[in-house]
Amino acid sequence: MNKKTIIRTLEKIALYLELRGENPFKVSAFRKAAAALEGDERSLAEMDDVTKLKGIGKGTAAVITELVETGVSSVLVELEEQTPKGLIPLMKLPGLGGKKLAKLYNELGIDSAEALQAACEEGKVQQLAGFGAKTEEKILKELANFGTRAERLPIWQLEPVVLEIETLLQSIVEVESASVAGSFRRVKETSKDIDFIVATSAPQAVREQLLASLPVLEIVAAGDTKISVVLDKEEPVSVDFRLVTLDAYASALHHFTGSKDHNVRMRQLAKSMNQKISEYGVEQEDGSVVTFDSEEAFFAHFNLPFIPPTVRESGNELERLEELSQLASRADIQADLHMHTTWSDGAHSVAEMGEALIAQGYSYSVITDHSQYLKVANGLTPARLQKQRVEIDAFNEANGQFRLYAGTEMDILPDGSLDFSDDVLKELDFVIASIHSSFSQPQEQIMARLEAAMTNPYVHMIAHPTGRIVGERPGYDPDVKTLIEWAKAYDKILELNANPYRLDLAVEHLQYAMELGVKIAINTDAHAIDQLRFMDLGVRYSQKAWVKKELIVNTWTKEQFEAYIRRNK
């Protein structure tokens, strides 16, 4: 019995209890037990006594033991027998929770979406106590687009929307301060909606301008402090705005950045100090409310260092405070080691990219256009590579301290050979190897290709090591653990590709890379100047895996970097 199955079973039990209208604290006890298991890195076999974990007691431990010994949970089986299957998906219908669904089932026998629709159309629902005509109408409306809207959207779909809204907020004079919050600010790979915190003393004016300027598909709620809309984008995007006064801004930003578990931990901490955290500030024992100029000041109030949004997840981050200073921030980044120009499939010239890199504040970077195999991307032959080098040299002569290195993003071919000979590679400053073809090969073949790159003395880095697209495709299925072990053995760099389509390596793999002390490079893979902005996203994503600054190659100085790239020459 694996741990994941046990975690899922506990969560299922919680869901069923919720559907029966059970005590919410009992429901959350099962979820907490699941979270406690998930948050512990040990395997089940390594734990001698699960009840030692905080959140697991007699009841949940009995479920776990039974699962380990028999493979089934009698508690869950019984719940499943007593609850109609059709009710489960209805939990996702906005506005309906366990209590209401329990009532609909108990009093009207509603056990499916179809039955619910029929009951609403017959006007039976509005006759129930606690329900009314509006509820019935809302249920019908939600049933109409039930299942048609994506539950969570990938970060690359949300990022441009966030940029657009940020620009709009900056143009509204009544907005004193504003920031995105929620899971997007924590750089989660997918989000259910986008949250914004807006400081203003004129909420009505801000509300009017937002509603007038945004492509609103639907207004879900529009109160004095909260506006909730669905925007008309490729996929409908839910956006929440919280309007607060400037003195409550830092507290609200913290509160709505979450995560939920992080907030719970913070509130418990406050409570132990006889204080109370709300989104408006921190209430003291005497009833007065302290507010803060910044999130830094908020954390300092509890004698904590600033905890970056990206690590505010399980609550365990409060146990890892001493590691926070080892995390990288955007200001630590000296270089971007992977990008394209008009020589292959990029939108800007070498000189234009160079200027933009200097404007980013970098002290060096590498131009890495595609290699000859990738014809669709106008990949470079050895001859064109030489011509490009002349252009790069000219740029360097004209630009003093900043150094642009000549590199390549070389394809690893389907047959396991590399796209350039060693004679070509050794002339280059920096060699990236990557896979862009034959994704569906069996794992052994993919690994043989990667091994060819790993063992070549002139290759420095493997780019986007799994080829995944966030929320779209899993990639080419390498044995990532082995790949990371090779990177350690052959002293190669693995990329954290910062493009929101990729975020590759993913957090779980970065964590293993950290265990082994493998070097990581955070690169934008920019095909145009405006994509250089993804560096910030990549750096913050690295924080989620607690990647150490010293292992991030592009935080190194130019001299350190040169020492590494010349090591085999």
Place this chain on the structure above:
DNA sequence: GCCGTTTTCGGCCCGACTGTTTTCAGTCG
């Protein structure tokens, strides 16, 4: 259901919004 240096009962993070209510329950984040 879980937890405990206010410890075996009584609380469990907190507040906004909505719709249903004449003071609150349910849902959501």
